[in-house]
Amino acid sequence: MRRSSCIFGLLVVALLYQGCAFIRGNYGEDLGQGDVTTIQKGISTRADVAAVLGAPDRIIEASGREIFHYYHYDVKSGSVFIFSRTNIKSDDVFVIFNGTGVVEEVVSGKRKGPLEFQFWPFDWPFH
Amino acid sequence: MMLRNLCICLILVLAFASLNGCAQGPVTWRRLTLNQTISTEDVIFIVPGKTDISAVVERLGAPNEILASHDEIVTRYYFTDGKYFKANYGWGFRFVIPFFAPDLDLGGGGIGRDVFQVTYDNHWLVRDHAFAFHSRSSEFMAWPFRD
Numbered sequence: 001m002r003r004s005s006c007i008f009g010l011l012v013v014a015l016l017y018q019g020c021a022f023i024r025g026n027y028g029e030d031l032g033q034g035d036v037t038t039i040q041k042g043i044s045t046r047a048d049v050a051a052v053l054g055a056p057d058r059i060i061e062a063s064g065r066e067i068f069h070y071y072h073y074d075v076k077s078g079s080v081f082i083f084s085r086t087n088i089k090s091d092d093v094f095v096i097f098n099g100t101g102v103v104e105e106v107v108s109g110k111r112k113g114p115l116e117f118q119f120w121p122f123d124w125p126f127h
Numbered sequence: 128m129m130l131r132n133l134c135i136c137l138i139l140v141l142a143f144a145s146l147n148g149c150a151q152g153p154v155t156w157r158r159l160t161l162n163q164t165i166s167t168e169d170v171i172f173i174v175p176g177k178t179d180i181s182a183v184v185e186r187l188g189a190p191n192e193i194l195a196s197h198d199e200i201v202t203r204y205y206f207t208d209g210k211y212f213k214a215n216y217g218w219g220f221r222f223v224i225p226f227f228a229p230d231l232d233l234g235g236g237g238i239g240r241d242v243f244q245v246t247y248d249n250h251w252l253v254r255d256h257a258f259a260f261h262s263r264s265s266e267f268m269a270w271p272f273r274d
Contacts, residue, residue, distance in 0.1 A: 084157040
């Protein structure tokens, strides 16, 4: 009796979970904060930065400066029956060079809060 | 007794399995967000002419975009919110006409984007900053034919 109840319970749980999915993905390489700290303002050159972080994803020209843009996207998606939510977070690093090709500024920092797996698509009743 | 319980289990399993198509159900709500909101309270520390880019990045993180504009540099933070709803109004027919269940999907949604923009001068000091709120323009839409 007890055994059949357990089997029954497991089957019910397994069947209830058939509409669920949790998926993780990312785009681009996650740049470690340690790598970024090796770049020194006023000293490091384009070649030094490329040696540490690799080729940039994008190069921007702005007010006589050249900017290397590196980005990484993290995706967490959850679906439970009729509800689905996908959260995406971007992490960007900008290395700004002056007219002589030396690092003038490094713009790097994590956005607030970690990325969460969620399936509830509404703001209420949690907000 | 044992046989009876097994039969009940088998019937329930078959009943649940036959409802396999119900996993998605007649209605669907989907939400997509890119990054997190930045509120006006989060940026009260910014003082134009005094706060520099390092202080801004330390509190808010790196921006999503850097743009050039004449003699100044513009950084932009984005928060995108998308909502989508779909209802299959023909779903209930499968209980009335088991051999023919037409799908009639109606629904809709939208995507809105908040932007926080900070402008810096040539010395990386904040010149001005501004918000644009549009994320509330996204909504779950049950009826796509309205004006």
